[in-house]
Amino acid sequence: MSTQVPILAADNLGVRYGSFVALSDVTLSIRPNTIHSVIGPNGAGKTTLFHALTGRVRASSGRISLNGRDITHVSDDKRVPLGIARSFQVTSLFQNLSVRENLRLAAQGRTPLQALAPWRGVDPRGGALAVADEVMERLELAHVSERAAGELSHGQQRRLEVGMAVAAKPRLILLDEPTSGMGIDDVEAMKALIRDLGRDHTVLFIEHNMGIVMNISDTVTVMRAGRVLVEGPPALVRDDPEVRRAYLGNMITGDIA
Numbered sequence: 144m145s146t147q148v149p150i151l152a153a154d155n156l157g158v159r160y161g162s163f164v165a166l167s168d169v170t171l172s173i174r175p176n177t178i179h180s181v182i183g184p185n186g187a188g189k190t191t192l193f194h195a196l197t198g199r200v201r202a203s204s205g206r207i208s209l210n211g212r213d214i215t216h217v218s219d220d221k222r223v224p225l226g227i228a229r230s231f232q233v234t235s236l237f238q239n240l241s242v243r244e245n246l247r248l249a250a251q252g253r254t255p256l257q258a259l260a261p262w263r264g265v266d267p268r269g270g271a272l273a274v275a276d277e278v279m280e281r282l283e284l285a286h287v288s289e290r291a292a293g294e295l296s297h298g299q300q301r302r303l304e305v306g307m308a309v310a311a312k313p314r315l316i317l318l319d320e321p322t323s324g325m326g327i328d329d330v331e332a333m334k335a336l337i338r339d340l341g342r343d344h345t346v347l348f349i350e351h352n353m354g355i356v357m358n359i360s361d362t363v364t365v366m367r368a369g370r371v372l373v374e375g376p377p378a379l380v381r382d383d384p385e386v387r388r389a390y391l392g393n394m395i396t397g398d399i400a
């Protein structure tokens with residue numbers, strides 16, 4: 144396993160916002176076809192890490208590689224065709240369009256932003272619709288296919304956001320707090336969905352719900368103050384005294400599968 148080329152790796156990655164150091168010497172390695180979570184207290188740098196990995200913010204130091212290829216200076220829109228897709232914490236859906244149309248545009252344009260310019264799309268219309276139908280089935284949204292995204296329940300909207308990333312057919316999917324603001328039933332559905340996605344994608348996700356993190360992750364990276372505190376399988380992370388201290392001992396719970 145150690146000889147396997149990581150699908151995504153960061154080496155001594157640093158990010159500054161002006162003079163503020165948000166990430167410092169972050170080294171992490173995402174193995175292909177695994178579910179990898181990133182946890183840490185508020186302000187630890189998790190979202191900044193995602194921004195750097197997807198190219199939304201520039202690395203101030205260090206290196207990012209995708210399947211062994213250096214992508215540190217590759218722009219965010221050029222990283223998408225290389226196989227990285229991200230679902231945003233802030234809603235990125237076309238509220239007035241149907242579920243099917245949202246997914247068709249995502250499949251055609253590869254990202255919600257590029258979907259605004261569908262002539263740049265890479266799929267013919269028919270192919271994109273087939274992808275939309277496939278994704279709706281997988282996300283259990285087929286029964287609301289013609290409903291406007293803005294009329295969906297919160298849980299369904301969050302699933303559709305994940306679907307927008309899946310429709311780009313990425314090898315690596317990044318999910319930023321996919322369960323935030325959800326009720327317990329929707330959380331369970333999202334947990335099942337992430338686990339399902341892990342069968343044929345690599346999934347990297349930021350999550351505050353420790354039950355999910357401990358239950359479905361192959362690897363957990365714990366961040367604190369812009370650095371990696373600990374990385375390892377859930378059992379190792381949950382029992383690590385440093386991690387317990389970072390969380391004041393009261394958040395690391397959850398069953399390990």
Ligand SMILES: Nc1ncnc2c1ncn2[C@@H]1O[C@H](COP(=O)(O)OP(=O)(O)OP(=O)(O)O)[C@@H](O)[C@H]1O
Pocket residue numbers: 160163165183184185186187188189190191192
């Ligand atoms: N655009 C920005 N300009 C300046 N500082 C920023 C900017 N974005 C984030 N920060 C700061 O960088 C640090 C890391 O923020 P980040 O959002 O990455 O943390 P996080 O771990 O995702 O937090 P949370 O769990 O609350 O979402 C915080 O101190 C934050 O205030």
